[in-house]
Amino acid sequence: MSIGYRELATVLRDAIQRGDYPPETTLPKQEELAAEFQVNVNTVRKAIGVLEAEGLVTPVRRRGTVVRARPPMKRLGADRYAKNKWKYGDVVPFIADREASGRSWQPTDQTQSVTKVEADSEVAEALGVPAGSPVYERARLVKDAGQPTHTLTSYYRPADVEGTRLLDATPGPAGRGGGFLVLTLRGLEPDTMTETIHARMPTPGEVAQLLLPAGEPVMVLLRRTFTANGRVVEFARGVHAASRFSWSYTFKIPD
Missing domain, CATH: 3.40.1410.10 (Chorismate lyase-like)
Structure with missing residues (x-):
């Protein structure tokens, strides 16, 4: 059974906080995340939107979704x-x-x-x-x-x-x-x-x-x-x- 976007956001959030995706690195491409978690790209897009709203990641043109490096x-x-x-x-x-x-x-x-x-x-x-x-x-x-x-x-x-x-x-x-x-x-x-x-x-x-x-x-x-x-x-x-x-x-x- 595939997971929803909120559950996927939780998985990605935990990975960021553990340091699996260090500051200033990019998350895998949305297509790659969709394949890894067996969900569609729209679910990945919505999950990343949750992380953006929380201030954990930022979309950067030509780079992708970048993990924010600096604390508030x-x-x-x-x-x-x-x-x-x-x-x-x-x-x-x-x-x-x-x-x-x-x-x-x-x-x-x-x-x-x-x-x-x-x-x-x-x-x-x-x-x-x-x-x-x-x-x-x-x-x-x-x-x-x-x-x-x-x-x-x-x-x-x-x-x-x-x-x-x-x-x-x-x-x-x-x-x-x-x-x-x-x-x-x-x-x-x-x-x-x-x-x-x-x-x-x-x-x-x-x-x-x-x-x-x-x-x-x-x-x-x-x-x-x-x-x-x-x-x-x-x-x-x-x-x-x-x-x-x-x-x-x-x-x-x-x-």
């Missing part, structure tokens, strides 16, 4: 924003994640575009401005070893950032210390943040931009950055490939 990036919690990293050093959050994960990095791992747009209702509410007001949108695409990991799009009031490096679309952080130091030098030092995270399925545009395998969800981050007196100086929306990150938080348990 560790995305630090509050530690990624520590002032000793960007105010007194030169480690912005995306670099802090890479260093914590033992990854190499270069400034051009972050590309960006800057545009003046009309605030939608969510941006307007966050920044405390009327909907339709002009705001600056700084949209970043971040990669790890050439593979997109996430997007992060920040919004600012024009008066807070005009004439600063935050409006420079050059790839990489906005100079030494990144955007947080830019705001600090404007008298708007980040002091407190609120991050809200939820999961959903990606839009077609996100699938294309992040090179997501079929069925992989995204983690959506909404971030508000406040000064010590409670003024919101940045609202950001991030979209993260779910299989490419583990989210890590260290904090003191409140009394």
